[in-house]
Amino acid sequence: MQTESPPPGSSTPRKLIDGSLIFITLIAVIAGVAVWIQKGSARFWEIFAHETWFTIALTPKILAGVFIASSLPFLISRERIQALIGPDSGLRGLAIATLAGVIIPGGPSVTFPLTIGLMTAGADLGAGVALVSGWVLIGLNRTLIWELSFLPPEVVALRVALSLPAPIIMGWAVRRFMNRGAQ
């Protein structure tokens, strides 16, 4: 059965309803009730409708990202990904993962599934953290389109320069932690 096969990124089959879904639902309900009480039902429905539309607008993008992520393990051999960004890929692997994060052109709905896809295909947790950190700290798309439209170029350049080594250091720290746990 298809439902038995794990989605990309998890080594164990994931349940449709699990602890984290219950947790975020609980928080959403509590926050929703607070908005209803503090700001009234009209504002509640306004936000609800806005986020619902946003989810619908995001869905085609997510679909494309998920399809690419699901294909990755079949297109690139596990050995190749492991050699590039696997547990033994060293600082070079972390740098490659960081670079991938920097040039990925999507938001969180795309970057996280792609990271999951790569981790299924052989990337380790450290490389995953380096990739996500590269994307959140110095992602080209956000820095060029958003940050430069709001903040002075010298501030942006300074921030990017200071942040440059961070994803590699973070990935390295996670790798060390994982190795210690394994021993």
Place this chain on the structure above:
Amino acid sequence: MNILIGTLLLWGLALITLRRMTRQAKGELPDVFARTRTTMAFMIPRVFVGLVGAGFMAELLPVDQIEQYFGEGSGFYGIILATALGAITPGGPFVAFAIGAACLKAGAGLPPLIAYITAWSVMNLNRAFAYELPLMGRQFLLLRSAVSLPLPLILGGLMLLF
């Protein structure tokens, strides 16, 4: 608009991927579609609940009070505060950069600004709640947060020394 551009770009990439799949591993395509379907069924409810919840939480935050805490000469205290505020600033890049730009104009110093933007980039409870926790799982989120947490303080502290 940004969503549309991103969507078109990704669909272009997805079509290239589909072509490579039909050439290299056509027999695996049903498996890929099945995985795509399973993952979508997993993701969409989480993204939906996460976005709605984040939207409600954003409404409850006192965004209008943020500016007054970023004063020049606030020193390391200002950096700690900016870091905390950066982590809880909701919404997309539009909101965080707009707040940062407004505070800069209002006379906020560079150290808290850099700490704020960096904290928003790496921590971002909004994104963690709506996407990272449900998609990547608790271990990934906790480990990444643990190694990321010092960064806004370090960068802000470095800026103080300049």
